[in-house]
Amino acid sequence: MGNKRSDLVVEINILNNEFYWYIALGGSIGAAESYINDYWRTPDLTKVIQLFALNQSVMDSMETGLASFTSPIKKAFHWLNKNTHKGSKSNIVAHYDLGNDFFKLFLDPTMMYSSGIFYQPDDTMEQASTNKLERICTRLKLRPEDQVIEIGTGWGGFAMYAAKHYGCHVTTTTISEEQYAYAQQQIDNAGLSNKITLLKQDYRELTGQYDKLVSIEMIEAVGHQYFDTFFSKCSALLKDDGEMLIQAITISDQRFNSAKKDVDFIKRYVFPGSCIPSINAISHSLTKSSDLRMTNMDDFGMHYARTLNEWHKSFKNNIQAVKAQGFSDEFIRMWAYYFSYCEGGFKEQVISVSQLHLVKPMARVPMSLVALET
CATH class of the missing domain: 3.40.50.150 (Vaccinia Virus protein VP39)
Structure with missing residues (x-):
């Protein structure tokens, strides 16, 4: 993802093609939801999260495109939980x-x-x-x-x-x-x-x-x-x-x-x-x-x-x-x-x-x- 941290070599196994729709429509939350649904697995989940964190600009870009259409819904949900x-x-x-x-x-x-x-x-x-x-x-x-x-x-x-x-x-x-x-x-x-x-x-x-x-x-x-x-x-x-x-x-x-x-x-x-x-x-x-x-x-x-x-x-x-x-x-x-x-x-x-x-x-x-x- 563009970062040179050699200790963060990660492996992700895609088990269901629905994974891609979750990422496209849900951004970073979609990544979490697809994991919860067992659409992907990894030997070291923490390292995957670290890689996400090190590439914050890439993660931010995941919230644009189709994912931006679901953002107001998520924010409304959070507002209702004040x-x-x-x-x-x-x-x-x-x-x-x-x-x-x-x-x-x-x-x-x-x-x-x-x-x-x-x-x-x-x-x-x-x-x-x-x-x-x-x-x-x-x-x-x-x-x-x-x-x-x-x-x-x-x-x-x-x-x-x-x-x-x-x-x-x-x-x-x-x-x-x-x-x-x-x-x-x-x-x-x-x-x-x-x-x-x-x-x-x-x-x-x-x-x-x-x-x-x-x-x-x-x-x-x-x-x-x-x-x-x-x-x-x-x-x-x-x-x-x-x-x-x-x-x-x-x-x-x-x-x-x-x-x-x-x-x-x-x-x-x-x-x-x-x-x-x-x-x-x-x-x-x-x-x-x-x-x-x-x-x-x-x-x-x-x-x-x-x-x-x-x-x-x-x-x-x-x-x-x-x-x-x-x-x-x-x-x-x-x-x-x-x-x-x-x-x-x-x-x-x-x-x-x-x-x-x-x-x-x-x-x-x-x-x-x-x-x-x-």
């Missing part, structure tokens, strides 16, 4: 309420569905998740007297880690019924119900004032129309000397404006209503809608590539269990494409992931540097 109060609930259900037993098949025992941090080559996925949680707690210098608010509970991993290891009180919220039920059971089983308040509320409905705020890869589900609303609420929830740690998947500033309008495979099939922010988009929103300022940013995109590879391996090792839960071959191929699509994007730095430390005006951050080991 993250209003009602829309957010529907979009969360579309992904996270597939069932806790499904996610257990590829997540590590912490049930953290976000990038880990691998300090050592032989770190397990569970260790990488724990490294990430410890880094967040260390960055915020959590203390037993701290009142912490978390936006986006997940399955309760951060709340339980912070409460157990740092003694602080954590109030955490989710709008997923499945995650709420699982997290509540885990909290009760761990004897942490006196340290953790679990809510089932939209972040826009939260009240109170807290010392620290944590949000791990939740902003991607907010939607770009609501970035200002999100950061305004975060600011309002923090005391005048409060601090916040957000972990966010990011896209380059140069591609953000086009990406927020376009509908790719992820928006269409995996995370309806989502939008990956850029660092500049976050900074602009912070300035416009809050009194928060950024004091530190750690970027560790290659750790997410490793995380996705670990998830994908676990998923493949449990294919029979996935099928036993009633999921189809098309569903399995869609998830394989999802894992590889994201891993390839991180490997070629089309997307990355960062931890951002944000503080309120009266916060006084010590003059110390905490290096991110790689």
Whole structure:
């Protein structure tokens, strides 16, 4: 495709001529859909995605011609999935309420569905998740007297880690019924119900004032129309000397404006209503809608590539269990494409992931540097 990366020699086997129509009419989404339909196969799907990423101009051209006629339909579909109060609930259900037993098949025992941090080559996925949680707690210098608010509970991993290891009180919220039920059971089983308040509320409905705020890869589900609303609420929830740690998947500033309008495979099939922010988009929103300022940013995109590879391996090792839960071959191929699509994007730095430390005006951050080991 015009790039000289010799390590990216890929093999694609076309099994059905419908593949060509899918590409012509659907562009990059057509490539994904034809894979889901088993119209083509490859020994290394991630490398195919990397090749796509390295030839972005070619991929962009795939969205022209006949594919341009279907683009308005895809954009209309995405617009209908806006993250209003009602829309957010529907979009969360579309992904996270597939069932806790499904996610257990590829997540590590912490049930953290976000990038880990691998300090050592032989770190397990569970260790990488724990490294990430410890880094967040260390960055915020959590203390037993701290009142912490978390936006986006997940399955309760951060709340339980912070409460157990740092003694602080954590109030955490989710709008997923499945995650709420699982997290509540885990909290009760761990004897942490006196340290953790679990809510089932939209972040826009939260009240109170807290010392620290944590949000791990939740902003991607907010939607770009609501970035200002999100950061305004975060600011309002923090005391005048409060601090916040957000972990966010990011896209380059140069591609953000086009990406927020376009509908790719992820928006269409995996995370309806989502939008990956850029660092500049976050900074602009912070300035416009809050009194928060950024004091530190750690970027560790290659750790997410490793995380996705670990998830994908676990998923493949449990294919029979996935099928036993009633999921189809098309569903399995869609998830394989999802894992590889994201891993390839991180490997070629089309997307990355960062931890951002944000503080309120009266916060006084010590003059110390905490290096991110790689």
